[in-house]
Amino acid sequence: MFRMTTLALLVGSASCAWAQDNALTLPTSTVSAMADTASQATSLDLDRPIDSGSNLNLSARENPASVSVADRKTMERIGARTFQDAANALPGVNASAPPGWGGYVAYRGFNGAQISQLFNGINLQYGGAARPVGAWIYDRVELLGGPSSFLNGSGAVGGSLNVITKLADRDEDTFEGRVSYGRYDTMETSVGFNKALNTGDGPRHYARLDYSRTSTNSYIDRQENGAGNLAFSLLSDINDQLSHTLALEYLEEKEDSPYWGTPVLQPLVGELHIDKHDRFNNYNVEDGRYEQRTRWLRSITEYRFDDSTRLHNTFYHYDGQRDYRNLEVYRYNADNSTIARSGGYRQRHDQEVNGNRIDLSHQGQLFGLASDWAFGVDYNRNQQTNYPLSKGAFDTVDPSAFDPDRFLDIPGMDAPRSKGRSTTTDTSSLFVENRTRLTDQLSLISALRYDHIDFDVVDHVARTSLDRRWDAITGRLGLVYDLTSNLSLYTQYSTSAEPPGGTLTSASISQVGDFDLSTGRQVEVGSKFDFLDGRGSATAAAYRIVRKNISVPSSTVPNTTEQAGQQTSTGIELAASFKVTPQLLAAGNFSWVNAEYDEFNETVSGVVYSRKGKNPVNIPERTANLWLTYDLAPGWQVGADARYVSSVYANTANTMWVPSYTLYGLSMTHDLDKHVQLSARLRNLTDEVYARFIHQTNTQYYVGEPRSLEVAVQWRY
Template sequence: MTTRLVCTALLVGACRFACAEDSSLELPADTVTADARPKAGLELDRPVETGSRLGLSLRENPASVSIADRVQIERVGARNFLDIANSLPGVNASAPPGWGGYVAYRGFNGAQISQLFNGINLQYGAANRPVDAWIYDRVELIGGPSSFLHGSGSVGGTLNYVTRLASRDESSGEARISYGRFDTTQVAFGFNQALNEGAGPRHYARIDFSRDDSNGYIDRQERGASNLAFSLLSDLTPRLSHTLAIEYLEEKEDSPYWGAPTLNPKSGTLKIDRHDRFANYNVEDGRYEQRTRWLRSITDYQLGDVTSLRNTFYHYEGQRDYRNLEVYRYSADNTTIDRSGGYRQRHDQELNGNRVELLHQGELFGHRSDWVFGLDYSVNQQTNYPRSVSAVHDNVTPGAFDPGHFEDIAGMTEPREKGRSNEIETSAAFVENRQQLSERLALVTALRYDHIELDGTNHRSVGADDPARFERRWDVFTGRAGLVYQFTHDLTGYVQYSTSAEPPGGTLTGASFSQVRDYDLSTGRQVEIGSKLSFLDGRGTATLAAYRIVRKDFPVAGPQPNTTVQAGQQTSEGIELAASLWLTPKLLAEGNFAWVHAQYDEFNEVVSGVSISRKGKTPINIPDRVANLRLTYDVAPTWQLGADARYVSAVYADYANTIWVPSYTVYGAFVSHRLDDHTEVTLRGRNLTDEVYARFIHQSNTQYYLGEPRSFELALHSRF
């Protein structure tokens, strides 16, 4: 009774907050209990929303589609959704300040990889800061262009972060508490509760909360974040269901780490002073903060036995604040460091939209034919308040310097004032079909039309490159066609062709007039062939995909921060392999490997006023190989051991490919013991060899964004 009252009170008090998207009628395939052990296989027969609105399983989809569900999240010890994404084939994700959730995949990065929250695209990379993993049910990935499903962009692929929602399962609860190196702590809990019984409408509520704090592995870098997710599922009639979902995030990071300066001379392999590995050259009171609210209202109505209707209203509000000194460069003799790049910024963003989908499962020409028809309308508004000073602030000696304060930076005490406001209005219509051509062969097609309107307002001084107002309009058609052939019950093969399109400037929410005035749509196309296989009587599963992506007329990062230049064409060709196998009844092996050859076919970089061709060069921050391997061994009914390894190859730090960051391999391990039927304790170690490695390289100032050193964590997890 107490839980029911608490859930009801939270619903009433939380309606001003906000949330993201998932299915209210389609429940997770598995219920995690205290007896849960790693599941065998890649779950090829599980439907994945990110790859299709038709409810296609991984096996039925003519694309490379992967999923990391709640069991895998806990198995890999993921602390945020980027940790989850990195467990998927070919993904290399990090979160350097100012870049949000940075992802490289299939030879592309940044805005070229769509990141969705419950199927909704915020259309701004800095909004994709990694949220703690506790409130997420799963992360889904589709490789290559998926504009036909999610709108403009996503030439390299799409990641979809799906939050937990109330379910019709029996009432349950769970809690977790952990402590690790650098005073890293988490306190989290979650409850799913049936609110009533008997005839008439039935209601189910779920609440999840986590609080995470850490002193950070970099000097003076401290972070705290709170996450709340609440949802109410109401079966109003046997045919009508409604889900209200609300989420709130608040994050604060003191003296954010902007990377370690690299030593001179900058040629070949970039190096840092390892004795100064944990130094923070930001000011004492540097700051990053964000507050986000999501709200979704999802209505499902079963019109008949084979026809259903879904309507999703969504609302998002986000505010992000930066206040930092961001650029650090060694003197020629590497004895002192110039600090520059004073930067103060605020983003106010609001997204409102509504999507309606009609699903019909019928027959055509004597064979099964499933259809989805839909409309999507949204308005995305963002206003920024920028202030930056590029001049050198001071010169400090590594190991002995006063970090100073933000207000000491010249020009940073001016009042906050608006810079630019952008409004993006998008109207879309889409259709998707799976037509069974024979008992074994199916044709899967999709077509989407987007009408995009950008209205920009410059609140500051007006010039030829910055008018007071500007408008641009684009009309975009994208699609997919794929064939899936079932050779046997356990083996399918597929081939597909898909396209993408996106406006210039990368992301329109932050685009300036100069970034969009002279450029038309960027376009992409992909050809992919692959197979999906179960073998050894279900003990093993595997997927294999080979692809070629061509992208034309697109922006790339310019030589100065927050600038872009235009490239003519890029080609990416690659292979992805994922597999899972029970080697013995107690030993599970899982792994994936991705190789990509990405190069510019048409791109001239201007260096000191001279145009130089970069044809054949690899884009910046793109690894050509990424691999993961995990072993899990059930030593006894109450004891479990695990080990893992992750490899990321070297990446280039300039368009000329003359400087690069070396490859790295990190190892981890865990031991878990069940204290009783409800509670387990886990000791986990990360980066056991204490590898010094860069997860990201800042292009404009060649600063390493170092990965976490060796650490250990002890966690207690209880389900009841």
């Protein structure tokens, strides 16, 4: 509690007001060409257009919603190694990557499929595809708070997180790179260039290539990870009206002996603890493995009829394959002297997504009032087949001294690979969005979307199948009032719709059944403003989200789900950036959410329990971030940062919980010249032992990284 109070006072001293838009455009170190000083880049840049908030190219100030961005400069300033690190810098987000979940995000009281994770605006509808990999190829991470089905289709009752890659641009020729080394042999080697390929009359072409290689021996025993990320794009200006961008991205990742968590000591009640002496032990088998290979292709065409009308078309193709081969579940006996290992699991996921989105935007008038429109059509087919094989109990080991054995030592794991379940999801969508300026100060923003979802699932083992169809209509209605040129107020009402089971790509027949769509609605109010003659900027949001028809475990029939229940989330979000002195900049954010079930009956050992008033698992009530940066002298800068995450419940009965944690960090940068920068960063200064995630079914900590030092050199020509 003391640490939380201290951090709140620090955030308050940075003038953190309510909410979240663009809260993280932090400065860099010196007057060199590497970046800006603390005395220059201080605002939240509320007037920069944000792709993820609207189809109308609205800025944060113009949008009647919470929209925040961690851009490229922000990622470099906070030392983001993955896009999840960047996401955690955004207000209210708590992201991690426990095995089996891939990309886990909790936000506004929701998690999993209730938070849409997008890749350049495209939803793969599968959390396992959002594993955090090297951040080098990404340009920014954008967050839209609350129900956003009107923009991104089904799902997203809690919000949408959009990861956007670098693309070729017309600005300048550049060559840049980064090399870093840290504790546990954690290394990154990244290079990139942007170049105009020709000059003169006729079509003009620009190319960009980025490559990143990361590897680590990990703080967990025997766990090793290596990943390569390649991105290429070609921008062609055919003429003054027509342009085309071809974008390709490829990722290959391999992890040996993946860490599936540290078992919690018995008894499983109250505040959960682990044996800190064994916290880095890996109870997976010696040759456990996770691998993924993904490929993206996007063809982006833009045609400008005139200054007010534009046509934009994006064709996209995705192909991904993920392989798991692990022993995943570990549990102490009653006196905590031995650990029983179980949960042998071998699985392959083959996923392919193909789609096309076309939208037309027009700036015109409606009844004599300035009115902007966006119309669009979107179609995609999402197919996935899994090949599962699982076994139960395996052995019992001494927690401190044991032979991990090998995967084929688990009986039955040498069986041939066979199909388990195949799903095909066809989604056809129509959408329209409008902003009309009712007066010079007041704007009305509205949106409406229709989705037709056609879902087929085939259970190859049971030789059964199911074909379901749903129709969803979602929308948003908001008002933005510019009280002054520096202060705007907004309010909005938005809705969402989500297929039963959350993620259709991995849904079983029992999860879908005859269930209706889960629906959500949100009311949000907020403000965005600059203060003290531009020395500071802040945003504020307060919201209430109600989600109905939640798929929950059946209260009468074992191993099935039923659609009954309601969850409500009420919260506030604060963010600000403030130039305290010409050399010192403070920036931070804070969020609070009260998420609880209004209706939820859970069956445990044949007995039905009401979970009304209980909190969902792995949802922190409070999160906060703080950054302080100080220009010591030209070419030298020091920084300090802190992150707080409150305790989370480990079960729906709320009888078990994981304690809160606070992480502190220090950094220093030095510009050798206007092109080359050296940096050193110390993470988890106090060597805090903490859980980034708690497995609900396995009751295992996903232990966070201990204290570590990283040094890096980065250049840009």
